[in-house]
Amino acid sequence: MALTKQATSGKYQHSGTSAKSRFGLPLSSLILGVLSFVGMMISIWMIFLYAPTDAIQGQPQRIFYFHVPMAWIGMLGFIVLTIAGIVYLCTRDERWDWVARASAEVGAVFLTLALILGSIWGKTTWGTWWTWDPKLTTALILWFIYVGYNMLRSYMGYTESSARAGAVFAIVGVIDVPIIYEATNWWRTLHPPAQVGVAGALPNTVVATLLVSLTTFTLLYSFLMVQLYHLQKLQTHIQRLREQGS
Amino acid sequence: MTVPVLQITGLKKNYGLKPVLRGIDLVLQPGECMVLLGANGTGKTTLLRMLAGLSKPSAGRACINGLDVVRDAQQVRHLVGFVAHQPYLYEELTALENLLFFGRMYGVEHVQERACELLQRVGLERRMRERVATLSRGQVQRLAWARALLHRPLLLLLDEPDSGLDQEGQVLIDSLLSEHIEQGGSVLLTTHQHERALRSGNQVVMIENGRIVQVDKGEPWNGHHISAQRSVGAQFIVPSVAGTDTVNRAPTSKKERMRPFSLRSNRRKDQRGTMNCAPIDVEALAILWKDVRYELRSKQTWIGMGMFALLVLVIFNFAFDLRVDNKAAVAPGALWVAFIFASLLGLGRTLAAEREQGPLDRLLLCPVDRKAIYLAKLLGNVLFIGVVEIVALPIFAALFDVPLFVGALLPIVLFGTLGIATIGTLFSTMAAATRARELLLPVLVFPLLVPVVIAAVRATSNLLAPSVNEPPWLGLIIAFDVIFLSVSLLTFEYIVEE
Numbered sequence: 175m176a177l178t179k180q181a182t183s184g185k186y187q188h189s190g191t192s193a194k195s196r197f198g199l200p201l202s203s204l205i206l207g208v209l210s211f212v213g214m215m216i217s218i219w220m221i222f223l224y225a226p227t228d229a230i231q232g233q234p235q236r237i238f239y240f241h242v243p244m245a246w247i248g249m250l251g252f253i254v255l256t257i258a259g260i261v262y263l264c265t266r267d268e269r270w271d272w273v274a275r276a277s278a279e280v281g282a283v284f285l286t287l288a289l290i291l292g293s294i295w296g297k298t299t300w301g302t303w304w305t306w307d308p309k310l311t312t313a314l315i316l317w318f319i320y321v322g323y324n325m326l327r328s329y330m331g332y333t334e335s336s337a338r339a340g341a342v343f344a345i346v347g348v349i350d351v352p353i354i355y356e357a358t359n360w361w362r363t364l365h366p367p368a369q370v371g372v373a374g375a376l377p378n379t380v381v382a383t384l385l386v387s388l389t390t391f392t393l394l395y396s397f398l399m400v401q402l403y404h405l406q407k408l409q410t411h412i413q414r415l416r417e418q419g420s
Numbered sequence: 421m422t423v424p425v426l427q428i429t430g431l432k433k434n435y436g437l438k439p440v441l442r443g444i445d446l447v448l449q450p451g452e453c454m455v456l457l458g459a460n461g462t463g464k465t466t467l468l469r470m471l472a473g474l475s476k477p478s479a480g481r482a483c484i485n486g487l488d489v490v491r492d493a494q495q496v497r498h499l500v501g502f503v504a505h506q507p508y509l510y511e512e513l514t515a516l517e518n519l520l521f522f523g524r525m526y527g528v529e530h531v532q533e534r535a536c537e538l539l540q541r542v543g544l545e546r547r548m549r550e551r552v553a554t555l556s557r558g559q560v561q562r563l564a565w566a567r568a569l570l571h572r573p574l575l576l577l578l579d580e581p582d583s584g585l586d587q588e589g590q591v592l593i594d595s596l597l598s599e600h601i602e603q604g605g606s607v608l609l610t611t612h613q614h615e616r617a618l619r620s621g622n623q624v625v626m627i628e629n630g631r632i633v634q635v636d637k638g639e640p641w642n643g644h645h646i647s648a649q650r651s652v653g654a655q656f657i658v659p660s661v662a663g664t665d666t667v668n669r670a671p672t673s674k675k676e677r678m679r680p681f682s683l684r685s686n687r688r689k690d691q692r693g694t695m696n697c698a699p700i701d702v703e704a705l706a707i708l709w710k711d712v713r714y715e716l717r718s719k720q721t722w723i724g725m726g727m728f729a730l731l732v733l734v735i736f737n738f739a740f741d742l743r744v745d746n747k748a749a750v751a752p753g754a755l756w757v758a759f760i761f762a763s764l765l766g767l768g769r770t771l772a773a774e775r776e777q778g779p780l781d782r783l784l785l786c787p788v789d790r791k792a793i794y795l796a797k798l799l800g801n802v803l804f805i806g807v808v809e810i811v812a813l814p815i816f817a818a819l820f821d822v823p824l825f826v827g828a829l830l831p832i833v834l835f836g837t838l839g840i841a842t843i844g845t846l847f848s849t850m851a852a853a854t855r856a857r858e859l860l861l862p863v864l865v866f867p868l869l870v871p872v873v874i875a876a877v878r879a880t881s882n883l884l885a886p887s888v889n890e891p892p893w894l895g896l897i898i899a900f901d902v903i904f905l906s907v908s909l910l911t912f913e914y915i916v917e918e
Contacts, residue, residue, distance in 0.1 A: 263914055311870070318867035325863055329854040335917075339850045342911040346846070346868060349903065414438070 206397040213390030217383075225383040234298035237291050239383055243391035244288035245313065249351050250395065251281020252316060255323070256348040259341030271337040272410070274344065275327060276402035280395055282320035289317060300364060309357040309365035312350055319347040332410045423486050425450050425575050425606040426471070431480035433466050433630075440466045442630040443480065448575075448623075453597065453607040457614065458627035464610040465504075467627075468577045471608070472502045472785055484575055497787035498526070501573030505580040507564040508782040510710065511553040512717040515544055515563050517710075518552060519570060524706040525786035526571035538566040542592060551717070557584040565596060576600060578609040700792045707788075707796030712803065721769050721804055729762035729812040737819045748885035751820040752877045758816070759809060759833075760840060760869065766804045767844035768861050770797050771852045784916060794845065794912040798905075801841040809833055825883045832883075835897045836876035842901060843868050846908040849915050871900050 199207065221239040228235035258274035261267075292310070293303045304310065323343055330336030353360075358367035376384075426448035433441040441463045448454050456464045469475045471482055473493040482489045484496050509518050516535055523531030539548045542562040544555075552560060561584045568576060576597075582590050597607060626634040715721055736754035740746075774780035783793065813833075817824045847864040851857040879893035 315867045315870050318863070322860075322864045322867060325860055326850065326854070329856055329860055335853055335915075338914045338917065339853065342846070342914055343850065343864065345911060346843070346904065346907055349907075350868075 200400075203397065203400050206393060206400060210390065210394040210397045213386070213393050217387045217390045220383040220386055225379055226377065231299055234295060237295040239387045241288055241291040241295060242384060243388045244284045244291065246388060247391055247395045248281055248285030248288050248313070248316065248320075249354060250392070251277045251284065252320070252344070252348055252351055254399075255281065256344040259344040262337055263341050266334075268337065268410070269407075271340070272403050272406035273399075274337075274340060275406045276399050278320060278323050278327070278340075278344075279402055280398045282317070282324060284391075284395070285313070285317050285320060289313060305364060307364045308361040309354065309363050312354040312357050316347075316350045316354060319343075319350060323347065332413045422449060424448055424483075425452075426482070426484055426608065428471075428482045429480055431467070431470065431482055432478045433463070433470060433475070434478045440630055441470075441477075444627075444630075444632060446625065446632070448606050448608060450604050450606055451601055452622055453601055453609065454623040454625060456608065456610040456625050456627055457612070458610075459612065462627045463630045464627055465579050468502070468579050468608065468610060471575075472500055472577055473497055474781055474784060494787050497785060498571065499574040500577055500785075501568035501571070501575070502577045502782075502785055503561075503564050503568045503579065503581040505583040507552075507560045509552045509560060509563060509567070510714060512551060512714045513710065514549050514551055515539060515555065516548040517713065518563065519567060521706060521710045522567050522782075522786065523570050525703065525783070525788045527787070528571050531570075534570060535566075538569060539563075541596075542566045543588075558586050558589045561585050562589060562592065565593065569596070569600070574605055576605065576607045576609075578607060580611055581609065582611075700789045700795070703788045703792035704795040704799065707783075707793060708799050708803075711796065711800040715800075715804065721766050722807060725762040725766045725804065725808045726811050728765055729758040729808050730815060732758035732761050733812065733816050733819055742820065747820065747822060748881050751816070751822050751884065752880035754820070755812075755816050755880060756836070756873055756877050758812060759805070759837070760866075760873065762808050762812075763801075763805045763837075763840045763844060764862055764865065766808070767801060767841070767848045767865070768851075768858060770801060770845055770848040780916075790913040790916055791909050793916065794849075794909060797849070798841050798845045798908075801845050802837055805837050805841060806834075809837065822884055828883050829880065831894060832876055832879045832897070835894065835901055836872055838901045839872035839876075839897055839904065840869060842904045842908055846904075846912060846915070849912070868904075872897055875900070 217239070221236055225236065225239065227233060255274045255277040258270045258277060262270035262274065292313075296305070296310075297303050323340060326343055327336055327340050330339060357363060358365055424447045426446065428444050428446040431441055431444040432439065444463075444467060446454070456467065458464055466475065470477050471484065471489055473489055473496055476490055484499050487496050487499070489496050510521070513521065516539065519535035519538065520531055523535055528534055536545070536548070539545050542565055544559060544562055544566070547555060547559065552563065555563065561581075565581070568578075582593055585593065601607060624636040625632055626636075733754060736750075736757070740750050740754070742750060771780060774783060813824060813829075816822075844861075844865050847868075848857075848861055851861045851864060854860055875893040875896045878890065879897070882890050882893070
């Protein structure tokens, strides 16, 4: 049962109007979940059985198919978080704040995994777990910004001032995202530049596997976003009900 | 048609799901004193805070002299004087300095004369040059009264205004109230005391559980309520009504609604007769002046920052095996780490004076541009960090045995410091609202300072060991400063808003 706010009374009640599947999830969530699961199965098959083994790097190169989509979600998550923050500041509609919080949590997890996988990949190809390469450094900065955002929101609780501070922090922090993207173009880096779309840079099988993987992880991000959005909403309502009771 | 000084319609306030005010309807006419009576937690203070523009209603509307308290908040602040049961004054400043500061925030002309006049009126003329921290509770409350009257407000909002006052102080308050009302001003007062309510108000409103449960409309104000106590300060120059028609006649335009309450008002006016705020630079400099004076008296920040920077330099000097070939790489890193660590100590205290004694709300009550507050805090931080750097640089040069290249180093240090302070001021304001601000501030600030640190260290390193193919580090620092200063100025208001 979903909780809905009645604008006039300010009371919250169970509406029971959302379309639910027999699995207890809203239909949209179920569709996203099924698509993510099917996509993940196809991605795993393509990554381990369809895509060719790299002649120089060998099997560890397959990390690429996880690392790139996760880094992409890490950046996408922050862009969504910032847009939601700006819309919140303009409209003061707290649903946008729930979107921002949800995106911050999902994005932080994916960026953490991207950094860990990148570090493992780096060890096998560069011989080191970490180097102060511009791409790595700027990605690490974004991870710290994510952590700072989540700490700020956690310390300030579910308040309006917390939502506003989070939005402002995101607006300041998002400046790092284009820098990460352009790092390989602006500086000489160990990290390889973007090769998708560059004619002849990658075999078609690699590009196809990467695109399927990117799509799947984006679907997974959307699925998790919807779940966390509802979780944020419920947490907000629970806190308010507690306040009302106290 | 008479325009009410205060008109409240269906005003509600919820904190989360908890309703504090459940629909308040009130009308206050010029020259009236309304008393809100009720137990603790009934919503009296919340109502006053909303009318003062410190908090926004969840529903409903409130207008002061025809101006909406939310939409026209900045103009409404000119019309309202607020006395809370906490005085919210700067303890390290003198009584006179406090009034001068707030007078500048309200754009009061001839503020020195007005401040002295009010200090004399509240019986503090002999103690005007003493720090507020040395005054008694009752004297501080009198000073809070003087501040509330400083800009000759149309409406006085008084939240248990006589708390901490002795008998003489209460007589003084009655006298001030009487004079204010006789001059056409209005008063909305909260109290727990039935006696105070009956003595002061010609309307007594009982509030219970966020609702009005009883309204006792007494006689129109005729001075009989408290005239007997008008013994203090016959020389007090009270605001005179700008012709009865100014407050009793419906204003035809917003400009007219903004016409000053008093013909003899000291408030700055432009040629059209509307009230002005002080220019942003004047406001910013007034706040900066206050912060510097406060710091010079309290000595809470500079000494700690300086010692911390010195310790970092000593520890780095001790920890690293400095040789000629690595000095250019290590020494600048140590220098900037010292600057940044010391800066964080200072940045954490950006709103210290406001946070510790609570006058941030009082500052936000003034019709001061929020950008001016940010600029003043930023300049204050640059100044405090700069002083520490001036002390630390020669010590750094001596410890690390490096030349200073003062001419070339100056812009790097200046713009690097500006970068640190730009982000630090914004985020310290953000962190100030949290309990674990000391932990949170470095987590928020450090990641975004990385570009400045890299650029500043490399630029400083390049002075010690010049290299031909270095990027324009100083230009990068300046670009960082410009971008983040712009973003901070645009977003600061969202952070300080309740």
